[in-house]
Amino acid sequence: MDDRNELGGVTIGAREIYDELVALRGDVRSLSQTHAAVAQTLDDHETRLRGLERWRYALPVAAVTSAGTLIAAVLKAIGKV
Template identity: 35%
Template sequence: MDPPATAAQVAEISTKLDVLLTQHTMVASQVMDHEQRLRVVETKQTSTDARVNDLTKRDDDQEVRLRAADRWRYAMPLAGITGLGAVLTGAAALITALQGG
């Protein structure tokens, strides 16, 4: 059997336990700090992702509208020529009808 612990040994064990508890408390606070900073980074990343998605949707919408405007604009000369041809054909038909009648 072991001899009973002396007061010095009890004090030494108590000191070691105090040191371990202090170290554990410091590590625990560092972990908490790390977790808080990580949450901030994750929140910023989430908001950045949302902003990028919003900008992508706006860009897609603008692209669709620009393409529609371009189709309309490039169709105008053809429509104008066709319209002019229709007016000239109508005028020619009217002149022919007036001369023949």
């Protein structure tokens, strides 16, 4: 059986293959650039989240220290210490 009959009479030439390969290369480059931008955004978000987490865990310690200092100042002001 002839290869032409298996493809339904369609012949694909080297030019068509080359054109599709060039288009595919452009698509891959575009995806690569998009991936780099997404990776940079992800790194930025990760950095921001880590900063927020540091503040979240530092805030209770600061509140307890401030409350202790306030209590000590009030006691000293009223003459108890």
